[in-house]
Amino acid sequence: MPKFAANLSMMFNEHAFLDRFDAAAAAGFKAVEFLFPYDFPADQLAEKLQQNGLQQVLFNTAPGDVSAGEWGLAALPGREQDARADIDRALQYAIALKCPNVHVMAGVVPPGEDIAHYRETFIRNIRYAADAFAPHGIKVLIEALSPPIKPNYLFSSQHQAAELVATIDRPNVFIQFDFFHAQLVDGNIGNLIATLAGRYAHIQIASVPDRNEPDDGELNYPWLFAQLDKVGYQGWIGCEYKPRGETTAGLGWVKPYL
Template structure:
């Protein structure tokens, strides 16, 4: 595989029929260059570090604990009454990242309708992100944020890449970066190529899945040849995270990695 693109297997979606611990080796065998998972905390950090060393794969990024998923929570960073919980999650996540060699942590904002949003929610979000960026910088860990389209995650605080870009630029912290999700970009009605160029200075990580369907590249309407070209044009050298739902068995749908999608 060439040095670009380098694909990271999101093992929350890929190889999901295997126990978590076996997904890492499966990703290596399938030709992925790295792995990622949003919430690895069920596996002790020292055990995960051993698994990663055994297959010589880096763990690219994971997220802070993001609240109660069963209640639809997607992060707590915007909620003033949960600052202490956020701070506890932050230091737990930083410690886990240090123990496993992870160099990016995703901080989810939260879900709140536009009618409920008040200035203090954005103020809390900014304060929490700046704290995370300061603490991450001390450890060589970058903090990343992601937009999630309203069509997929209703009322997420950052519904477009432009809104995430604005937040990062408002804070102006060098340890903050953008996780650009191509699926969410298209689901929000935005042009992924224009978005890549518009956000070129901020992109720290990329997620892909086709649209509609959220399956493998080549299964929907997104031109992934153009996406890869645009990422090459801006000099993006990071990993491309494969955060898609396999239409069948993961390994049966990987031809897109070898041939133009």
């Protein structure tokens, strides 16, 4: 039986951010994820989780200067000190929030740059993160982002993500398997579920192509959830989608699972 985490960066936007914890719990969720925790003290977020009986299951390292086109620093040559400072800060939040997974964001490769140089920088920084997180039992996740959503991101395919995980060669580094991005780039999600089993530790979902509730579009989610059960997936499924309207009005699809 799949287990679902509400994504508080995209869901329950009818409420101020700190009130979304209450709304998610009231809707029946037992876990949450979001993009970034850094606008709030860790102890304040931990209190919201505890008050609502929620588990934090994922967040990201900081994105860098988004206004300048950055979306993560871990792959950027010359920014190693900044990237590792972000990794260290994420670790402190993960410990405080008892969060088992942190997505370390790679970053965008400007056109004309040597992508191999960026890839090697990413590998070194992910190994740094993995070695820092391992004593605390925390997994490091890497995520392929599709070109329509994040052009020129370091990698866009689940096959590239799998190759990077193998090259990084750390036991606590896994794929963050986002079905929305994967369908846009790779397709054949059922085959990816089977062939990559054991190499992904967190999943995210949304309808394709509109990125709304996963109850329409070109992916048959009940069938995909059954395939996850077949391979014995035990992790969480993050609901990283944009509600078509008021969030709770669109939760009919998930009610049987909560």
